[in-house]
Amino acid sequence: MKTTVYGGAGKIGGNKILLESESRIFLDFGVDFNGKSKFFSTFLQPRRFSLVKDYILTGVLPNIEGLYIHDLSRPFADAVVISHGHIDHYGHASLIRKDIPIHLGETTKLLIQARENTKPKSPEHLIHTERQHKIHTFKTGEVFKIGDNVVHPVHVDHSIPASYGFVVETDGGVLAYSGDLRLHGPKAQMTQDFVEKCVDKKVEVLIIEGTRINDDKTTSEEKVEKMIGEIAWNAADKLVIVVAAMMDFDRLNTVLKVAETTGRIAAISVHHANVLEYLRKAGRRISVPDMEEGRLVAFLEKKRTGTYSKNDYPRWMTELLNKVPTVTEGTISRNQRKYLLVLSKAEDIITLSDIKPEKGSPFVLSTSEPHSEEQILEMDKIENWVNLLELRFYHVHSSGHASQTDLLNIIERIQPKKVIPIHTEMQELFPKLLQQKGIDAEVIFPEHGRAINLF
Template sequence: MVQIDFHGGVDEIGGNKIHVKGKENSFFLDFGKSFNKEGDYFSEFLQPRKLNGIMDLVEFGLLPSVKGLYREDYLRHCGLNHYEKPATDGILISHAHLDHMGYLHHIRDDIPFIMSQETYLIIKALEETGVAGFNNYLSYKTDFLYMAKARLSKNSNTTHKKANARDIKKNRPIEIVEPYKDFSIGEFTLQSAPVDHSLPGATAFLADNGEEALVYTGDFRFHGKRAEETRKFIKKAKKFSPTTLITEGTRIDRDKNTTEEDIEQRAHELSLSHQGLIIVNYPIRDLDRFLTFYEAAQNSDRTMVVNTKQAYLLNEFAGKGYPEIDDVAVYVPRRTWGLMGGQSQVCFDEEWVKSSEIDSEYILGDYKGWEKDYISWENNVNYRDLQENPEDYMFQCDYFEFKELIDIKPENAIYIKSKTEPFNDEMEIDGRREKNWLKHFNIEVHTGFHASGHACAPEILEMIREIGPESVYPIHTRDARAFNVLKDDGIEVKYARLK
């Protein structure tokens, strides 16, 4: 008998945290952040407090109250001194979207994280290039720790200082799994199965303990560049003869999808017809979408310009079928003192000097450690390059980088929005600001360039019918009742309940 406890992903899109328990062993399927539910209590300027460990999130049911799951430093800091044996034998990560792995930071350091190689690389990029906070996904840095510090006086007792994160960082136990190769978690034999989604490395999982055969789809689609991977998964899952299928149903209310091929065609046509700067905004981890715009740029004799975070990710994926970092230009923004670009002046001993005349070491001082690897390359550009030769570039510019438009001062520019439409209040507010910025600079907006990362209703239902499980749990959806039609096929539809 296998017990399945749902701690997220129920009557919501995202937040998957599913605990699968056998006789002696167990594992979690994903450990994601619930954006909508977290947004009910927290915002950009009202964040959970690290000083309270996990308790701010537990207070509102955003983290499950499971003993033996969370990191010792947070528990002890909260006055919870019971640090029990691990509550599970591993956490399987289907892909590197925050609604599937965003709460990994809070997990204790002796529970393995199991994922594909591509998922590992993307999470690594998230941790290395992200803003410090709750982002110890692959590493572990003990908080609330004082380290010994000798006093200068030989007669004094030893004192202590707050630990430096660089001194206490260690790697978490990470297990990389290969497609369709067996691996074990105690009594369970498992396989990972690649699927098409809106970023590389997405996988479904198949698990069998001799009594139950379980299939978990993660997030999947059929209309991207890797649709054949999803079709192969379905064939394998059918042969697996699952007793239980846990499937996402994000777009169970939609009858069709825009395809990646549709976006490719429109992007190519638009890049050829426009003579000025083309600004594109797409999800940075969606390397297939990046590839679509990169090819459109190449087709119109433009150079694709990416930000430093995208450059970092491309470097991690070198040799995996995507353009290399040398194939693009890296946009270097002005940071801190704003010395990049050569127009600013700084004062040396009461003499003002243009930044174009000072040593590069002063300019490098404006940037974070990881960024310094990308701002000294020959293939760099800055706002002045986009100002002077706008027709030569396709410029990746996220909403949070709109400040660059003040420096670039674009003329005759167009903006291609290739992201999902707002689905919560905070995104609606961001969307209004986005429109204000674009209107201010008279930038022509082109929408409809988004292809969802999820299958639509006919595809989901046909997938389930082809696999033929005894029962199905719809999750990652707001309309689980839409799956009732499967009862006519002899498939029992079960409704997940939060534990």
């Protein structure tokens, strides 16, 4: 068994990890935002008729024959297995040829649908696309085979629901891939379950994310709740504005708790409301708060004509707004102390110019690491808006990624023979830190496109 890392080697995101024996499996196939931003922007896009070619030319996609759409040679891989619904982990699976099956979590699929549903059709969509991929879904506890390899998906805690790590039993030995995970979140037990599965199966090779291997500060989700809570109490009669990523369900729940304890009505963005509607389809697996007049409502922004006319909104929004209670800018503006407004991106700050929050109203940025272009903040512009609107700026956040101590504890518990750090710009810290902690494992630095023999 060999592995070749085609994305995520020495950098954060864009994970594409090939496992190769008699069969070939890609673990994740994400968008490499860093690489992509070197050549592309809003106004400099790959050409639709030449997507894959333009991406290969610029190194955004690895040049592999038989892997992508419109490639008529023999299929290169047997399957792609996706760890979670962040674009830097699944986004370019959309460009994989459709006869290569894609495995992802049942709820991961719902989240991807929720995101793609709100966007105009694009060939870079995985599910809402004209090409029907062969999509297989899984849940924790289920097992699937790819060739002779047995894949055990196990839930982990991360900043998006339905995140998985994988234990893969192969002819040569057992390996595990962490996906993205943390031990300080509200669902830490899930990550523990993954670690225990690795111990049970005697994992020899551990491919583990190291986003925060250089960082040992940990703000827990409870701490975030406390901090935003204090800000909301101190806001007194003013409006409270919080920016939270639309897929960060834990953060949304944290903010909703603050709204409840401070007696405010939570007005969430239509994007948040859309994700909740999709998550409802997961049934008992996820407890989704009910939208309810006077407690939890969707914030209806003005669009196009600025008159709330039905024709102003795209279809997904009209359908959603028929189902959930809403509140408009005017109502929030007239009742500022009654509301906690939750925006899905900092750029939506412009909508506050109509609400006219009182001077000194708190604007709390509570987003995680950017996972998509649209989330990469234009911070200087946001700051200018904060100043223009005379708001008070706060940044309160708990990471989706495990701290240095937690990463080391995970490795110590699993006791792998080999560790391959991925999704990190600080891989050289691994050998030193493992040695300091007395963990006897060989650290192998992945190099883009170079095969590593595993067993």
